[in-house]
Amino acid sequence: MKRDTPMLVLTGQILAALAVLANAVVYGTDWSVALVTRSVYRDHLDDATVTISAGWGHYYGDKRMPLFGAGGVITAVLTLGLAIATGHLAAAIAAAIALAALLTWLACYVRIAKPINTAQTTAAQTGVIPPNARALQTKWDSILNARVALQTLALTGLLAALILF
Incomplete structure (x- = not known):
């Protein structure tokens, strides 16, 4: 049973x-790396250049992207909560799917990408290239397609929630 007002629906x-909007920043960043940067790193740059470039990219990305990642997760949680509270079951299901995709994306980031980001950032700052530099980048790249798919699922769920609210 719906327990809403026009103001709650608008909210x-x-x-x-x-x-x-918040998750679109992450989605676009992941797509850009998947479509362009990964090929440049893999096919045209030596290990040291890849590590320095990726390291400085992670240095700035890890400072600036959490606003969008955290903001996207928080607003997805709030969307889900309000959809449940107001009885919008279809919107709640869509938001729940989006939130599950975002939390899975976050787990992939924390467990796999973040440690590599840290190693590459340290290498860029110190100029000391680790002997496993290419393996680190290959491992980072290995979850990129999954990250794009998860962000696609999240945005689809959030757009559905927006429409179904």
């Missing part, structure tokens, strides 16, 4: 839209 739609 839910605004939250879903903010979640879409």
Whole structure:
């Protein structure tokens, strides 16, 4: 049973839209790396150049991207909570799917990408290239398609929640 007012519906739609916008930054970044950067690193740069470039990229990305990642997760949680509280079951299911995709993406980042980001950032800052530099980049790249797929699923769920609210 729906327990809403036009203001609550509008609030839910605004939250879903903010979640879409925040996660679109991460989605676009992951797609850009998958479509362009990965091939450049793999096919045209030596290990030291890849490590320095990726390291400085992670240095700035790890400082600037959490705003969008955390903001996207928080607004997705709020969208889900409001959809549940107001009885919008379809919007709640869509938001729950989005949130599950975002949390899975976050787990991949924390467990696999973040340690590599840290190693590459340290290498860029110190100029000491680790002997496993290419293996680190290959491992980082290995989850890129999954990250893109998870962000696609998250954005699809959030857009559905926006429409279904």
